[in-house]
Amino acid sequence: MRKITFPHMGELRIPVKALIQELGQEALEPPKISKKTLDLGVQYSPEFACLPLKINLGNFIEALEMGADTIIMGGGCGPCRFGFYGEVQQELLREMGYQFEMLVLEPDLLEDYRRLKQVFGRVNCRKIARAIYLAIKKLRALDSIYKMVLSGRASEKVEGEVDRLYDHFLEQLDLATERARINQLHKEYSNLIKATAGPLKKGVEINIGVLGEIYLIIESFVNLNIEKKLGQLGVIVRREINMSSWLAHFLHLSNEMKLIEKAARGYLRNFIGGHGLDTIGNTVRYARKGYDGIIQVAPFTCMPEIIAQTILPAVSVREGIPVLSLIFDEHTADAGLNTRLEAFVDLLTRKKRKQLEGSIYHEQVLSGG
Amino acid sequence: MSKYYLGVDVGSVSTNIAVLDPFGNFVDKVYLRTRGKPVQVIKEGLRLIQERHNDLEVGGIGSTGSGRKLAGVMLGADVIKNEITTHAVAAAHLLSGVKTVIEIGGQDSKIIILQEGIPVDFAMNSVCAAGTGSFLDQQAARLDIPIEEFGDYALQAANPVRIAGRCSVFAESDMIHKQQLGHELPEIIAGLCQAMVRNYLNNVAKGKDIKKPVVFQGGVAANVGIKQAFERELDCPVIIPDNHDVMGAIGTALLAREEVLRKKQQKSKFKGFTVTDFDFTSNSFECEGCPNQCEIVNIYQNEELIARWGARCPRWEAV
Known part of the structure; x- marks a missing residue:
């Protein structure tokens, strides 16, 4: 039996592990991303590669040390450099003397199927269907519950309650092997999270849309827990970029991209790789939905997001929505991030309070009160 | 008895305390060098305030700056606020209608854009400390000029030389190079001021719409050379508030006052001036x-x- 490993990206480990196990192989989850992972990745990576390459490489090294013999990695065909990272990492790891087989999944379903068959051997169709079904089921439960966490933190009665529940949920979901159990967990934990709701911590409702490069958005280790920090500051985080939405787009099951392209018109008309176009289009859409602010996150040297960043000031002015761009690399420190987040949230809160007070004043004047 | 409000700003280079009266008007300030010993300096500052104002009743206290958390738990602050918000609040309070705040402190620099007294955009230096107080301090020490007179030298220059301001390491070697070519000191210092301002406008203030009135605050605002360079580049007058060096402290004191009044809090969380005796x-x-x-x-x-x-x-x- 093979020992198959994969890079970490948020809680993607849960559905990926389910998939590998259901297909009859052993899933070897790399250790949780830590400072050690980052140090290893930085040490063996080219300096100007972006953070995802470095962390992935750190994951692989740690997993290979634990005895993994096969790596599954995502690919792509540009303009974002990520598409080539699998190949680069393969070279780097071989130079370091590791023996392994690497499977890079490209946006070509037939070719992927052929490659997967090489790794997993002959598996009957029913088993494949069940494995994919179970993995997607877990993924969707995961993203659905996390969406509740993102808004729930802003109004939890006991500080940290929502995160405690989420951690329990993850543990249980990881162990689940039946469809019914996943459904049950989904229902149970959405009720539990709903029950934590009290009044908004801030007194006013502040909605911030988080946009940018998908790995940085999803992986909380590299974004220094930005969504949790925002939640603790009493903000409702609106984030629609997750693995479910990515998968829907990848399989051409969603019309999201059409809406994004339409909204971005007037600012950007081309696909510029990664989520660059999404960042522009969604900033426009979120502004029109009435969100209070946008935070763009991206790794240092990220080409698509740098292009988006230079367009954002114009979008911000014309659509009337404040935007904060944050660039992360291995040198980014917690203190600087906290100061910026706090200041941004203060800015939005003061603006909102003034708007609300203004309208109350207006009503009083009109009603003669 | 009327209640006063205190603001404590613990920065990388200086630690400042501001005292406001019950209506939020400025009463007194203390400006001390942090010298890497925040706890000791906070105590020292409070002792000075206590000596000058006997029996001061404190209605609220706020902390800010990079040491805000430490100061907050030490003193029992009613608000612990980041330095961007506090600087914006103080500027808007002192000069209603301010549209741009330039703040250059010991190790960071920021720009805040306001509309109708509310900050709507800001930026902070992220990768580079060139043009901040620490660098100017260092250069003044190298040239053996007291930092207080640094700006005056710049004003004497007729033809400022061009100094590479992209990075503090390059700026320093370029200055040494220009000195060795035989340029006069005032011209080099004036060139440095201009380079710092260019660096600020191209990095921190990049893409921001700088509108009048412009307020310049933070420790570096004491440097007339930098002020003049800003006025030339922006082609508009730059206002320096009387208490430009303690604006962060004033801002957090104002926020403490707002917090206490908004929550109708009877008593401040302040531990009292006895904290100066605590260990x-x-x-x-x-x-x-x-x-x-x-x-x-x-x-x-x-x-x-x-x-x-x-x-x-x-x-x-x-x-």
């Missing part, structure tokens, strides 16, 4: 729970643990 100590250790090896810091007040930070996970949350 504050800290120690740190490396957690061995996981490969992150977080450095956990414990803060003790008279040997009792009052705060702890530095962890990535909730393991050390409970005090």
